[in-house]
Amino acid sequence: MATCASLSKLLPLLRGRFCGHASFPARTTVRAWSRTAARCQLHRTEDGTGLTGTEDRFGGVTVNLADTGLPEDISESAFSRLLRDSLVQWKAEQKVAVWLRVPISLSRCAAAASFHGFQFHHAKHDHAVLALWLGEGQSRLPGFATHQVGVAGAVVDESRGKVLVVQDRNKTKNAWKFPGGLSDPGENIGATAVREVFEETGIRSEFKSLLSIRQQHNHPNAFGMSDMYIICRLKPLTYDINFCTQECLRCEWLDLTELAETSHTTPITLRVARLLLHGLEKGFGEIDLTMEELPAVYSGMFYQLYHRQLPPTLKS
Amino acid sequence: MATCASLSKLLPLLRGRFCGHASFPARTTVRAWSRTAARCQLHRTEDGTGLTGTEDRFGGVTVNLADTGLPEDISESAFSRLLRDSLVQWKAEQKVAVWLRVPISLSRCAAAASFHGFQFHHAKHDHAVLALWLGEGQSRLPGFATHQVGVAGAVVDESRGKVLVVQDRNKTKNAWKFPGGLSDPGENIGATAVREVFEETGIRSEFKSLLSIRQQHNHPNAFGMSDMYIICRLKPLTYDINFCTQECLRCEWLDLTELAETSHTTPITLRVARLLLHGLEKGFGEIDLTMEELPAVYSGMFYQLYHRQLPPTLKS
Numbered sequence: 349m350a351t352c353a354s355l356s357k358l359l360p361l362l363r364g365r366f367c368g369h370a371s372f373p374a375r376t377t378v379r380a381w382s383r384t385a386a387r388c389q390l391h392r393t394e395d396g397t398g399l400t401g402t403e404d405r406f407g408g409v410t411v412n413l414a415d416t417g418l419p420e421d422i423s424e425s426a427f428s429r430l431l432r433d434s435l436v437q438w439k440a441e442q443k444v445a446v447w448l449r450v451p452i453s454l455s456r457c458a459a460a461a462s463f464h465g466f467q468f469h470h471a472k473h474d475h476a477v478l479a480l481w482l483g484e485g486q487s488r489l490p491g492f493a494t495h496q497v498g499v500a501g502a503v504v505d506e507s508r509g510k511v512l513v514v515q516d517r518n519k520t521k522n523a524w525k526f527p528g529g530l531s532d533p534g535e536n537i538g539a540t541a542v543r544e545v546f547e548e549t550g551i552r553s554e555f556k557s558l559l560s561i562r563q564q565h566n567h568p569n570a571f572g573m574s575d576m577y578i579i580c581r582l583k584p585l586t587y588d589i590n591f592c593t594q595e596c597l598r599c600e601w602l603d604l605t606e607l608a609e610t611s612h613t614t615p616i617t618l619r620v621a622r623l624l625l626h627g628l629e630k631g632f633g634e635i636d637l638t639m640e641e642l643p644a645v646y647s648g649m650f651y652q653l654y655h656r657q658l659p660p661t662l663k664s
Numbered sequence: 665m666a667t668c669a670s671l672s673k674l675l676p677l678l679r680g681r682f683c684g685h686a687s688f689p690a691r692t693t694v695r696a697w698s699r700t701a702a703r704c705q706l707h708r709t710e711d712g713t714g715l716t717g718t719e720d721r722f723g724g725v726t727v728n729l730a731d732t733g734l735p736e737d738i739s740e741s742a743f744s745r746l747l748r749d750s751l752v753q754w755k756a757e758q759k760v761a762v763w764l765r766v767p768i769s770l771s772r773c774a775a776a777a778s779f780h781g782f783q784f785h786h787a788k789h790d791h792a793v794l795a796l797w798l799g800e801g802q803s804r805l806p807g808f809a810t811h812q813v814g815v816a817g818a819v820v821d822e823s824r825g826k827v828l829v830v831q832d833r834n835k836t837k838n839a840w841k842f843p844g845g846l847s848d849p850g851e852n853i854g855a856t857a858v859r860e861v862f863e864e865t866g867i868r869s870e871f872k873s874l875l876s877i878r879q880q881h882n883h884p885n886a887f888g889m890s891d892m893y894i895i896c897r898l899k900p901l902t903y904d905i906n907f908c909t910q911e912c913l914r915c916e917w918l919d920l921t922e923l924a925e926t927s928h929t930t931p932i933t934l935r936v937a938r939l940l941l942h943g944l945e946k947g948f949g950e951i952d953l954t955m956e957e958l959p960a961v962y963s964g965m966f967y968q969l970y971h972r973q974l975p976p977t978l979k980s
Contacts, residue, residue, distance in 0.1 A: 455772055456771055494809055652879045
């Protein structure tokens with residue numbers, strides 16, 4: 349996962365909550381990026397020394413405290429005065445937002461900033477990012493990531509009509525489920541499914557399609573954030589189970605017909621088992637979302653797109 | 665979005681990176697929750713005063729500095745000594761992890777904690793959460809949310825074979841696209857599509873299905889995190905366009921056949937236009953993932969599940 353090391357990563361997408369219409373609110377999602385990654389520095393303002401940041405074309409200012417030349421031992425009160433003077437300046441310049449990137453060693457500056465209305469936007473590893481909205485109305489600053497992504501793999505042995513299932517250790521109810529787990533940062537959906545299946549069961553497999561998506565909010569196991577749980581269809585490359593005894597109580601190749609009827613499973617596993625049964629009978633083309641990798645607009649990157657298979661005539 | 669106000673939200677999912685097998689690593693995803701949300705307090709350790717937190721059944725300790733009775737003006741050095749003594753104690757007790765919930769006003773304690781190896785796990789609004797892994801091998805603590813979710817709505821007027829498209833203002837290339845934007849925290853996919861379509865175009869619509877999913881990593885407009893972009897099929901309830909001039913340059917009901925061939929669009933819009941054209945010809949059942957709301961295991965909550973429509977016989 350990219351850390352927010354570069355200032356460009358910190359520049360906001362401004363989201364207009366109010367539109368030209370009186371009739372209804374709108375949300376502008378305007379992409380912003382750093383054209384000039386000029387280093388921040390202290391500069392003299394009318395009433396003292398102030399902070400200078402990188403400006404974005406939407407009227408926001410980003411200050412990276414690692415680049416300001418602040419003394420490492422600056423006190424909260426000293427930084428508070430510095431920030432107060434800077435805010436006077438930024439307001440006079442009609443800036444709409446201020447972003448502060450605070451190295452963990454200078455965390456006391458976050459406390460000082462909160463004094464002036466700043467709040468945490470996010471924090472990772474060795475730094476926190478705080479933001480303050482100076483524009484009119486409610487903040488139009490974008491939020492941070494809201495979802496964790498978990499992926500399970502339904503490995504189907506077509507020839508025998510069987511599917512690979514596990515029962516978790518440390519669970520009150522011994523329900524059959526598909527092996528899976530949380531995606532690592534930057535990991536593709538299919539890669540998570542294949543990795544988790546291998547780690548839990550010892551079975552090698554390859555990604556075939558995406559079958560289902562579940563969205564759940566205020567998730568107790570996601571620090572109160574949202575959870576996206578995706579089940580993929582995988583094709584087995586090996587068949588000998590060598591399951592993780594630390595993680596699983598049982599692991600079996602179970603008849604799909606049996607899984608589609610058992611009470612010893614979760615509602616979502618039952619549903620996908622029936623989906624797979626339907627696929628076995630009518631062809632997986634009936635239930636699959638296939639994947640394609642396409643180049644992203646920003647150079648060097650690719651994205652993965654999932655949708656129903658198109659007839660070749662319509663695809664190109 | 666739920667804030668991490670309650671300690672239970674801070675308790676970790678422990679993820680075992682190494683399995684019983686020497687042959688391959690595994691990842692245990694063990695859910696943990698707070699059975700006793702006992703308030704933290706200072707207590708006397710052999711060599712001074714230490715912090716007490718809430719213990720989880722996986723050997724982790726969570727300390728909420730808002731509950732410890734720390735003096736508001738505690739110095740970094742004083743907190744550092746307090747934490748040092750506590751860590752000696754926790755290591756002796758073979759704790760595997762320590763979570764620190766730090767109110768923004770006590771941010772200086774985060775700097776002190778970083779001195780002992782703590783890093784930011786996440787931060788929101790008025791508090792930060794830091795973590796330190798004390799167990800063997802690499803950390804098995806779960807990460808924070810990794811994805812932002814954006815949703816667009818393809819509003820299809822079946823009778824006229826037209827679809828609602830916009831051209832963004834402030835874009836270098838005037839490409840036709842489906843109206844959409846980022847999900848608000850806790851907002852369902854379909855709700856985002858309907859809201860964004862209304863805010864941008866003034867058209868009222870209802871959610872019909874999920875059509876495509878795009879996953880993109882290291883996203884410059886997601887603070888370096890991952891982006892999940894979902895396109896839904898919506899049914900129009902009104903037809904008179906009243907678009908947001910602040911956000912859009914143009915807004916039209918465009919012939920699907922025209923959108924499916926034009927060069928004035930994005931690759932993903934073109935692809936979905938062809939998908940919709942296929943749906944118009946063969947029936948939307950060919951391209952849809954339909955949604956169902958089901959009760960979650962944790963009480964009072966519901967989740968939304970998307971997959972291909974099943975024959976009624978298999979569904980129940």
